[in-house]
C-alpha cells in the first residue's frame with residue numbers, strides 16, 4: 100500500500116517536473132529576468148545611493164528578499180496553473196479514477212511547486228552572486244525557510260487551483276494579495292525603519308516573517324523572532340494541507 | 356460472481372436535474388455488456404459514479420463484491436475506464452500518458468513500459484509513442500485512451516462510446532480487439548448509440564432512457580423484440596386513406612413518404628395489395644436501417 104503511494108507520488112512529481120522543464124521558457128526564464136532587473140535597478144542604480152542596513156550594503160540586504168519573492172511567486176503559480184490546467188484538460192480524471200489517496204495528490208502537486216519555486220530560487224541566487232557577495236550565516240535557516248515557504252505557497256496555490264473555474268481565477272490572488280503583501284513584506288526595507296504604526300501593521304503580514312527569517316539565514320540579522328517565523332510556517336503548512344485535503348475529500352471543483 | 360451490481364442508483368445534479376431515477380443492473384463476470392440509450396439518458400452519469408468522478412445521490416454500487424462505499428480504492432483497482440470525451444493532457448507524450456496512468460495504480464514505470472508496449476502495439480500506436488497527444492488524429496486519441504484504460508490490467512473495462520468518430524474500418528478493428536479481450540476473460544461494459552455495435556459485441560444489453568432502465572435482456576431476446584423492419588415507400592396517393600392491417604404499422608411522413616413497419620419474415624404482399632386497392636401507387640421502396648432511436652421510441656410507448 101505504502102509502496103503504491105510512493106510510486107504514485109513519484110509519478111505525479113515526475114510529471115510535474117517534466118512539465119516545468121518542458122515549458123522552461125515560461126516557468127524558469129521570466130522570473131530570472133525580472134529579478135535581474137530588480138538587482139540592476141534597485142540594487143545597483145538606487146542602492147548605491149542608500150546607506151547600509153544592519154551593516155550590509157543595500158544590495159546584500161535586498162538580495163535574500165528578492166530570492167524569497169521569486170520562490171513565493173513561483174511556488175504558488177506552479178501549483179495553481181498546473182492544477183487548473185489539469186482540471187481544464189480534464190486529465191485530473193486520470194488521477195481521480197485511480198485509487199490514489201487525496202493526500203498523495205496534494206503532496207504530488209506540491210512537489211511541483213517546490214521543484215519550480217526552489218529551482219527559480221536557486222537560479223536567482225546564482226544571479227545575485229553577479230551583483231553581490233552574499234554571506235551565508237546559517238545554511239540550515241536558509242534552507243528551512245526556503246523550503247517551508249515554498250511548501251506553504253504551493254499548498255495555497257493548490258487551493259486556488261481547486262476553486263478556479265476559469266483562467267482569470269488563477270491570477271486574482273497573486274495580483275491582489277500575494278504581490279502587495281510581498282512588496283510590503285520587507286523585501287526592500289527593514290521594518291525597523293518604519294514608524295511605529297506601520298511597523299505594528301506590518302507584523303500582521305505573514306510574508307514579513309518568511310523574508311526576515313530567510314534573510315537571517317544569509318546575513319544573520321533579523322527584525323522579528325526567527326522561531327516565531329518557523330512556527331508560523333509550520334502552522335500555515337498544516338492548516339493549508341488540511342484545507343486541501345478537506346476540499347479534495349469533498350470533491351470540490353473536481354467531482355460533480 | 357458479479358462483476359458489477361448496481362442497485363437503485365440515483366443522481367440529481369446540483370442544477371436539480373434528475374439524471375438517474377433509480378437504476379439497477381447486474382453484470383456477470385466475463386460478460387460483454389452493452390448499455391444503450393439516447394443522448395442524455397444517463398449512461399455517462401452511471402459510469403461517472405462507478406469510477407468516482409460523480410457522486411451518487413442514492414443507491415449502491417459494488418464491483419466484484421466490493422461496495423464502493425466501503426472500499427472505493429479497492430474497487431477502483433479492478434476498473435479500467437475509457438471515457439467518452441478526451442481527458443488527457445494534449446501536451447504529454449503518448450507513452451507518458453499511458454505509463455503515468457499505471458503509476459497512479461502503483462505500477463512502477465519500468466513494469467508499466469511492458470504493458471504500455473503491448474497495448475500500444477495492439478492498438479497500432481507504437482510508432483506514435485514519443486509524439487505529444489495533440490498530434491494524434493481523433494481515432495488515435497480514442498485508441499490511446501483504450502491503451503491507458505488497460506495498462507493496469509483491470510478485470511472490468513468500461514468504455515463510454517469508444518467508437519464515436521471512428522471510421523468504419525477502424526471500428527471493425529476495435530470490435531475485434533474488444534472481442535478478443537473479452538474472450539481472454541475480461542468483463543466489458545460498453546455504451547453506444549449503434550445497435551449494430553451492441554449486436555456484434557454484447558451478450559447482454561440494457562437500454563436506458565431518461566434515467567431509467569427500460570429494458571434489460573439477453574441479446575437474443577432483445578433482438579426478437581426488436582425484430583421488426585421498417586421500409587420507406589415513396590408513394591403517390593391523392594387523398595386516399597391508409598389501410599389498417601394487423602401487425603403492420605403505417606406512418607405517413609409527408610405526402611409522398613410512407614413508412615411501413617412490419618414484423619420480420621412477414622410477407623409484404625398483403626401490404627402492397629391493400630395499398631393498391633386504395634389507389635396508392637408505390638414508386639419506389641428502400642429499407643430503413645433500424646436506428647436505435649426508433650427502437651427506444653417503440654419501447655417507451
Ligand SMILES: Nc1ncnc2c1ncn2[C@@H]1O[C@H](COP(=O)(O)OP(=O)(O)OP(=O)(O)O)[C@@H](O)[C@H]1O
Nearest residue numbers: 355368370372374393394395396397398399400401
Ligand atoms: N455535470 C452535470 N451537471 C448537470 N447536469 C448534467 C451534468 N452532466 C450531465 N448532466 C445531465 O444529466 C443527464 C444525463 O447525462 P449523461 O451524460 O449521463 O447522458 P448520456 O447517456 O451519457 O448521453 P450521451 O449519449 O449524449 O453521452 C443529461 O440531461 C445531462 O444534461
Ligand SMILES: [Mg+2]
Nearest residue numbers: 398399439515
Ligand atoms: Mg455520455
